[in-house]
Amino acid sequence: MTAGRAASRLRYSPAAFWRRRLSPWRTRRLLEAHLLVLFLLTAVAATALFLSCRQAQHGAEALASREAPAVQGLAAARLAVLRADQEAHALVRMNLIGVAGSGETYRSQLSAADQGLSRIADRTDQDLGTVKGLLTTYSNSLGLATSLYRDHPLMPEQKLQEAESLLTRESVGLTHRLDALQRVQLEHAEATATMGPWQRGGWWVAELALAAVALTLLSALFVLRDRCGRDWNPYLLAAFVLTVLLAVVPLMTTYSTVDDLGGALADLRQITDVSRREDGPGLAEAQQLVTEKSEEVREETAENAWTDTVYRGALVGSTLAIVLPVLGLGLRLDNDYWRRR
Template sequence: MTTERAAFWRRLSPAAFWRRRLRPWRTRRLLEVHLLVLFLLTAVASTALFLSCRQAQHGAEALASREAPAVQGLAATRLAALRANQEAHALVEMDLIGVAGSGETYRSQLSAADQGLSRIADRTDQDLGTVKGLLATYSDSLSLGTSRYRDQPLMQEQKLVEADSLLTREGVGLAPRLKALQQVQMKHAEATVTMGRWQRGGWWLAELSLVLVALTLLSALFVLRDRCGRDWNPYLLAAFVLTVLLAVVPLMATSSTQDDLDGVIGDLWQITETSWQSGPEPAEAQQSVTEVSEGVRQKMADGAWTDRVYRGALVGSLLAIVLPALGLGLRLDNDYWRRR
């Protein structure tokens, strides 16, 4: 008997199979269950989608407004300090002290280093007080060695050696301290854009919920057509199309944004490592850092379109809740609730 029953169920078409399975349920109750399930699933999907999109958007904004400028500023400060030292030594070696305008280059580099630290003070959580004080002392030593003691070779040499020590002394010099700050800042930048476990879980929850919403919408359309003899419900059809779009478009936008952010992190590492290298001249390294920084700004500007996608996802999530409620709610009201 069991074998015959199993063979009977296999011979049924999918539509006939579900029609026989759902026959014990009253149509009104079945539609109400679909309505409740759709409301719960769309609420979960919309919440998870909104939070996941918001987290991705927040990471991109933090990288553009805080982390990237801080990394670039630290690299520029280090290179400016190194170039100031090089220019000051060249000034002394070429015996150009006292020539009008001869010291403008190293002074401008010292000014650029100081301004660079000032600009990133509100973009990093690291303490820059020690580095600022060390930069001020270093600037004083260079100025004394190239201006005040220009007629006293021994004192001049002592001040320049002192400046070299302040700049390069291992562990406590200006350049090593800036390098340590750069390393920490890069870790912050990477942590900002890395998709964590909770964010990945949010995307999985959103996508799974949207798949279940799509399946439930198809089931509701089947019930309306089979039980109620109605044509395809436009509200439910629109909700189905919207659900598919919500499952695909924000995920693609986030994937594209993540690729752009990974590229930006790679560029920031290039900027950082260029400022560490001792091979290139500081002027050449500065030019390279400027070019890569321009590329970083361009990538961050190109990713601004994702903001519109995320705003659209928010509106679409609200419609995904409203449309099924309208489609099933109006049908239940017209066919069943008013008769009670």
């Protein structure tokens, strides 16, 4: 009897009573804390991931559609102008003025330079009006230099010198202005294709937040299994798998994109260096090399067209990463605790 009374007193002691009352309360609070932490972490991770992926996609698109064509167009225009000058000098030196068909080569080069500048006018923020006006004046001067002057045989040489001054005059000549435009455009391309400190910081925030989300999801799964006697929650398991995918796939895609853009950027630097040749028999070869390198740049930037798909997938996945933990813990809390209050 004494043992029975002791067991009854222990069973109904205040400490045991409150332990039984506090155990569900503590479990509920623990799950609610997991729910709040998961919501905050997934919101931070989704925002950082969205901004980082968007920046990578924007950089790839801008380089492919604006910066690279502008660099290539300026390089091609500069080489075309120099090639036109070379052909006009040869025409005058060989005394072929007035011969049928003469002058077609330099005229086609000038036309190519003008068309190239017109094509890239909407792909650059730089003002091309001065350069196009100077190109028109230079074209007119070459036209006068290659005209037939029967009474003034030295006139072509004089006009050719005037055209040469328009082309090579220090700081204000056509080639110097094109050099300045190329330099600025290449800097824009480098800034677009290179991952800056803010972009790297955004990826660090996204990856650390996703790692914290994964650990919190594992903790929530073990709490549900050990304290609540529940099997593995499918919503939380799906959220964990999705979190791992979000931590790996967009990051690998971005670094692959940055690597490809780095290769394209190296080709653009080579295009710019090649286009700065002043004269000599290598201008035709330089034009061919610029054409080949431009095609390589187009192929390299076209390889990153799938970044848009990854960006959209990351956007959808980030949204699900917020919704799934809320559903998994919210439904369990509602069924086990909230409805009983």
